[in-house]
Amino acid sequence: MVKTKTVFTCQNCGYQSPKWLGRCPDCNQWNSFVEEDYSPVAVKSKERSALYKDEPILLKDVQIKETDRLKTNISELDRVLGGGVVVGSVVLIGGDPGIGKSTISLQVSNQLVKQGHTVLYVSGEESVAQTKLRARRLDASGDGRLYIVNQTDLSLVTEHIRKINPEVVFIDSVQVIFQPEISSSPGSVSQVRECASMLTQLAKTTGTSIFIIGHVTKQGTLAGPRVLEHIVDTVLYFEGDRFSIYRILRAVKNRFGSTNEIGVFEMSTSGLQEVKNPSQIFLSERPKEVSGSVVVSVLEGSRPLLVEVQSLVSKSSFGYARRRAEGFDYNRLGLLVAVLEKRIGLALEAEDIFVNVAGGIKIEDPAADLGVALAVASAFRDQLILADTVFLGEVGLAGEVRSISQAALRINEAAKLGFRRCLLPRNNYKNLEHSFAGGRSDKSKKKENIELIPVSSLKEALSIATK
Secondary structure (H helix, E strand, O other), rough: OOEEEEEEEOOOOOOOEEEOOOOOOOOOOOOOOEEEEEOOOOHHHHHHHHHOOOOOOOOOHOOOOHEEEOOOOOOOHHHHHHHOOOOOOOEEOOOOOOHHHHHHHHHHHHHHHHHHEEEEEEOOOOOOOHHHHHHHHOOOOOOOOEEEEEOOOOOHHHHHHHOOOOOOOEEEOOOOOOOOOOOOOOHHHHHHHHHHHHHHHHHHHHHOEEEEOOOOOOOOOOOOOHHHHHHOOOEEEEOOOOOOOEEEEEEHHHHOOOOOOOOEEEEOOOOEOOOOOOHHHHHOOOOOOOOOOEEEEEEEOOEEEEEEEEEEEOOOOOOOOOOOEEEEEEHHHHHHHHHHHHHHHOOOOEEEEEEEEOOOEOOOOOOHHHHHHHHHHHHHOOOOOOOOOEEEOOOOOOEEEOOOOHHHHHHHHHHHHOOOEEEEHHHHHOOOOOOOOEEEEOEEEEEEEEEEEEOOOOHHHHHHHOO
């Protein structure tokens, strides 16, 4: 008989203690300990040896084929995954309730089945009939290779996987799956950690690709221990307001590709639809003849995105100036406001400043600094910015405009969308001189259908942009 004992487990990091603690000594989280019954699982020697039956081989003898990645035929998802689903990998998908996790899972299942792959969809939160209703709305027929089961017992799920031998498995969701040999309740740290470990081991030994859907906390992080993200190969997050029609899929961890790529989707009655040209969508409702509105080009992985930055500056009525930023780093905004006050001479100490990035995009690219600074100055002076102009450049503490990466890629994207001018750092301008088709003057030249205007300082950029 295996002796059962009681332990207190931190629901944030998984730290265990024989007694209750007010604060976790590992992650410093308050009031996170929950009492759980714990009984160690005894593994027989034969079962233990079966997990490590593979013999070591030389790296040069490993053969990699193109079929080691499964294409989902959803280009936005394939790019975020690094080119497709790697055979035997484990992908964790997180996001707020109702944002589209189950929807994208059924759509991917349908696309894989159309290519002749066998898929098992394990729905622990919905019955088989409810899943069928969702599939009918998404026009996911399955074509005879899509298996659906309503099960939360991991041992039975494992039996189904070994019996059907599918190529891809979807687990919806890991918080309701439980291992009977563990006495704690589903969704607890012990259950989530052990279930994720067993599913990962199953994927590596059988070559089955597994998608795991995970819930998120009020803070927007994945529920359960942090070790859950370390176990899996790829972690994807759905971003965006669930009441908005646009969704952004971002990889925060990817062992088989870049973590800088994003996928943009639009939620419709028939599921998530790919947005082929997100820049055009983000700029479609941009107001005309309004101060404080500029367009910047940010780089998300290999994709340049043109987004609108809006700013509003008004007199503070409470004696304490407020600074608010939505989609832009608050500390970075404070730095740019200080540069505008010191280097340009704008009296912003008694002004409320609000900055918003339209479309729900979160900007981390320093190339947006110039556009944000010009938007604040334009709103403060109530002066219009040059129309059909995109702004590129990082702003330093001395007020200089510093060079950015992939300038040519950003400029080409702006030219495709009909922008006629681009303000960019002078160093980037010099590096692009060899690709100019011709010159207009010593201060600006034209590349394709867009005029390039180099600037060296924020003061120079402000004088040009507000003419």
